[in-house]
Amino acid sequence: MKPILISAIALVSLVANASTDESPAEALLHNMHQATEQLDYELSYILVRKSSIEPLRFRHAVVDGKSFGQIAYLSGPPREVIRRGDEISYFEPGIDPFTIQSTQMVAPLPAVMQTNIEQLATMYDFVPLGRAREAGVACDVVRVSPKDGERYSYVLWIDQDSKLLVRADLLDRDGDPIEQYRALSVVVSPQVGDMMRQLAKVDLPPVVHLPNKPNTGLSWQVTDLPVGFKPIYRNRHRLLITERPVESQMFSDGLFSFSVYLSEADKFSVPEQLVRKGRRTLHSHISGNAEVTVVGDIPPATAKKVAESVRFIASPKTPNVTEGTPAQPSAAPQ
Template sequence: MKKSLICALVIYCFSSVAAYAAENPSVKALLSEMSKASQQLNYQLSYIVINRNTIEPLRYSHAVENNVQLAHLVYLSGPMREIIRRGGEVSYIDSSSEPFTIRANYMVAPTIPLLNSNINELSKYYDFVLLGKAREAGATCQVLRVVSKDGMRYSYVLWVDEKTKLPLRADLVDRDGDILEQFRTISLAVGDGVSKALGELQNVQLPQVLSLPQGNLTHTYWKVSWVPNGFKPEELNRYKLSGTNQMVESQLYSDGLFDFSVYVSDRNDQSLKSQLVRQGRRSLQIYVSGKNEVAVIGDIPPETALRIARSVKFSPVAAKKVADSNAVNNSPETDVAPESSSQ
């Protein structure tokens, strides 16, 4: 009798665990499905982006035609603005400026986070925690949190539609748990109707692709000695500020979810004292180090921006060579300094 009771309890426990696992798939697998769905489905999301002082309505449409990804983002209030992606080309159209096209595989725009992210890469630096279920835009969603392992950046809380696996809501949260920004879907449409509408983009005449100058610096007189794990440096650039002769060097860093830029210039009479400006998700940290001014701007917490700015190290010998070269060549993109900026 006792053996039968124990066997029954064991069977019940295992069946309960299996049922729970079936209803609660691994968070990483869920995010991988979300990333796959966002790139393969034909869908349209109408959503709002809520900041502390503004609400911006947008409509994002996506389809795949002949193995080519098509996407169309439209700002639904204010001046006419839209962004069109056709494969590896993205066109920016704004009624207040000349339209242009660049080569890229993603839009620089307020799209719902993690739509096209590399989940395997992000899992090295972020933990994914399942929080439960909730409803958003009339759909049942799995709610999960994406939080950095080192605590040096912001987190997201995501609502993923159980049926389509598309993200319907994303809250950007700081380390105190305060919401800095929200993406909230109002309506969702999935099907061939979206594909037919976006298929017409293939025949739209868009601006020719711009030939953007590539950063040609590989060495400089400064280097960032600390960044949070996962942030990788991209192009290093040198240029003159518009309307002045002040030379500035900059480098962009990204971890695939957030990014920031470091700007370095000579200190002058117009240089600001070390200070912090924060607006929503964006931090601007200015830090004066001797004869140099460092500015860190990006979607990172203020404390992280300050630590990055303070980590910038300078080589006086290399700085003198750069200054002498600029005086001789009078060029905004002269690369003569011997010290590498790689991390």
């Protein structure tokens, strides 16, 4: 009896210690992620950028064990994104609707809603900032701040009752807002599930199956990545209009992503340029006879450091591109 009692006490102690390893702010983010994936709800929100305000509506429900989602753009030409389990359909003006296999919607939603919180905890600090009121509900406020200062940060407002995200401010390294996601109304109701269930009966475009491609070996690598960024894919292709051969690699830390492009420098190349628009940064420079360009959701200083860290495994040369090789689509957030 005594050994059993000792084992039980040890087990309780381990559980208690494990629970204390998770901060209240991290636990709150786990609750937010769980609510995002499991509740039936509708969010009407606006996406505020420096020179625009875009109204949208997001509905989510679990239908027969699968996550269903729908994003509708409420101004301008009709645009819509529909998720049914691991299939996502896109309806954009000017192009034919299409469906791809994925579990993440490429749409104007905060990336933190679709990411792995445990993975983020190795790269970001979760700092509680108290309580506030947003979208008519009481909220807990948490800052998601990078440990290394080489990426952006978020301040999140999470509904105390539903645990849904009702506001997210994306901040630059100086703490200035780059863009805001702000919910105007939050509805959690089984009726949302009833509406979403109708999507199961809708005929959507067939899934686009991309041809399998062998792993593309490149003659260069990025030697100074911010901690936690990992390669998602690499590719060789030709630009659609100029037929210029390009090699690329895409990296992500689960919250932000960027791509590095390498091509042969020509008379149109400039020694160095930096362009930033909102969250998106473009930095390019010339290395030997190659033009290196970094594009993504990272601060300008980080983009510059990444571009300058590109090293050639072999001597630089024009990318060897197979004629007609298609570029793989990017799943970059927003």
